[in-house]
Amino acid sequence: MNERLIIRLASSASQKNYWLIWSDSENEIIASGEVDNAEQLNLLTEKALQRRVICLLPGVDICIKKVVIKGAFNRQMQQALPYLIEEELASDVENLHFNVIAKETHLVHVAICDRQKMHDWLDWLEKAQIQCKQFIPEGLTLPLPEDGKWQAVQLGEQWLIRETANLAWSCAHSMLNTILESRLNNSADQASVPRIESYSPIIENSVAEWSRHEAILPMELLALGTKHNRVNLLSDEFKPAQEVNPYIKKWRMPAAVGVLLFVVSVLNIYTHTLQVQAETELIQQQVETIYSQAFPRERQLRYARINHKLDTMLKELQGSSAEFDFLTILNDLSPAVMSLNKFEISSLKFDSKKQELQLALTAPSFQAFETFTAELPEHLTAQQGALNNSKSGVSGVLTIRIK
Numbered sequence: 233m234n235e236r237l238i239i240r241l242a243s244s245a246s247q248k249n250y251w252l253i254w255s256d257s258e259n260e261i262i263a264s265g266e267v268d269n270a271e272q273l274n275l276l277t278e279k280a281l282q283r284r285v286i287c288l289l290p291g292v293d294i295c296i297k298k299v300v301i302k303g304a305f306n307r308q309m310q311q312a313l314p315y316l317i318e319e320e321l322a323s324d325v326e327n328l329h330f331n332v333i334a335k336e337t338h339l340v341h342v343a344i345c346d347r348q349k350m351h352d353w354l355d356w357l358e359k360a361q362i363q364c365k366q367f368i369p370e371g372l373t374l375p376l377p378e379d380g381k382w383q384a385v386q387l388g389e390q391w392l393i394r395e396t397a398n399l400a401w402s403c404a405h406s407m408l409n410t411i412l413e414s415r416l417n418n419s420a421d422q423a424s425v426p427r428i429e430s431y432s433p434i435i436e437n438s439v440a441e442w443s444r445h446e447a448i449l450p451m452e453l454l455a456l457g458t459k460h461n462r463v464n465l466l467s468d469e470f471k472p473a474q475e476v477n478p479y480i481k482k483w484r485m486p487a488a489v490g491v492l493l494f495v496v497s498v499l500n501i502y503t504h505t506l507q508v509q510a511e512t513e514l515i516q517q518q519v520e521t522i523y524s525q526a527f528p529r530e531r532q533l534r535y536a537r538i539n540h541k542l543d544t545m546l547k548e549l550q551g552s553s554a555e556f557d558f559l560t561i562l563n564d565l566s567p568a569v570m571s572l573n574k575f576e577i578s579s580l581k582f583d584s585k586k587q588e589l590q591l592a593l594t595a596p597s598f599q600a601f602e603t604f605t606a607e608l609p610e611h612l613t614a615q616q617g618a619l620n621n622s623k624s625g626v627s628g629v630l631t632i633r634i635k
Contacts (some may be wrong), residue, residue, distance in 0.1 A: 237283045237285045238253075238455045239285065240451065264449070287364045287368070288369070289369050291403075292402050296371075313340070328346060329468070333398060341398040367465040369465070373461060382428045387450040428440045428442050428443070520535055558584070564611070575593055588633045591630045595626050598619060600626070612634060616628060
């Protein structure tokens with residue numbers, strides 16, 4: 233998929249959810265916007281089709297902690313991890329979801345979220361019929377900090393801060409200075425003032441040292457940070473259901489394409505048959521019209537009997553050279569007449585003295601006259617008169633003679 237739908241889920245069902253569609257092939261925003269609450273996520277259902285969906289979780293609901301460990305990080309260590317930091321948590325570990333987002337030597341970074349929150353977000357998406365297989369804490373999609381500068385952007389009424397590659401947090405705008413002071417007081421080096429590089433307007437009277445980066449839309453900045461981002465809080469009980477058997481999945485698309493091609497082929501044959509049938513009926517009507525114009529005293533015949541009638545008349549009128557020549561020319565013109573497509577014959581006139589046949593025709597284009605002339609037998613020649621182009625088509629007179 234070359235396009236991704238990025239949804240920044242709100243902390244509660246009544247808050248706004250921001251979204252953006254990003255094209256990797258074009259490297260640009262396709263569309264963006266917001267929905268007023270969780271119930272309106274169904275407005276994004278159609279946009280989620282045929283696109284990879286990534287959800288960003290609000291940093292105010294995600295706590296990322298550094299945990300020092302002894303020895304290798306294995307299954308037993310992972311199971312014991314919640315209890316190593318239990319005293320630092322405000323809720324019981326049974327009510328929390330733990331996800332290790334990074335592992336280093338003797339150190340892991342773990343993202344912690346209330347399990348009920350995870351269920352709520354998944355319920356919102358399920359009701360909107362949106363399938364998402366990746367949850368990322370929003371702060372971890374900000375650009376990587378360089379030269380010790382924290383990265384920051386304001387989204388709505390909240391600030392998103394990324395301190396390191398694996399440590400990020402969010403807070404309300406009104407609480408930013410208070411939290412910065414708290415983190416500064418708890419820092420090992422209290423003399424160092426945080427340096428923050430902001431993609432949003434800098435706040436005044438801050439305890440931090442701020443610098444302004446080139447402005448960019450907050451959701452665009454976060455969307456860029458989702459590319460190749462492997463952090464995913466959908467683990468353990470929240471892990472997406474296993475996909476279809478790889479073998480079935482491998483052949484499902486070719487089979488579907490085969491069926492589609494078969495259906496398209498049948499429809500094309502059916503459509504072509506109807507088109508040929510319609511053109512044949514039109515040509516038959518034109519032949520019947522020509523016959524009536526040529527023999528006004530004869531009884532009007534259907535197309536199926538005209539050829540037999542002409543053969544009979546040729547045999548009966550062998551003694552009349554003028555009539556014989558007319559019928560001979562008319563008979564010789566049959567292949568060319570049958571090849572006519574969307575021609576209308578308004579009049580037909582035979583001059584026995586000059587031994588020529590004049591056809592007043594209306595065709596869809598100038599090229600149609602050339603095509604008709606090219607279809608004439610070798611022993612006949614056609615002289616084209618002046619052509620007139622109008623809304624109904626191109627009209628003119630063709631004079632047919634024997635070479």
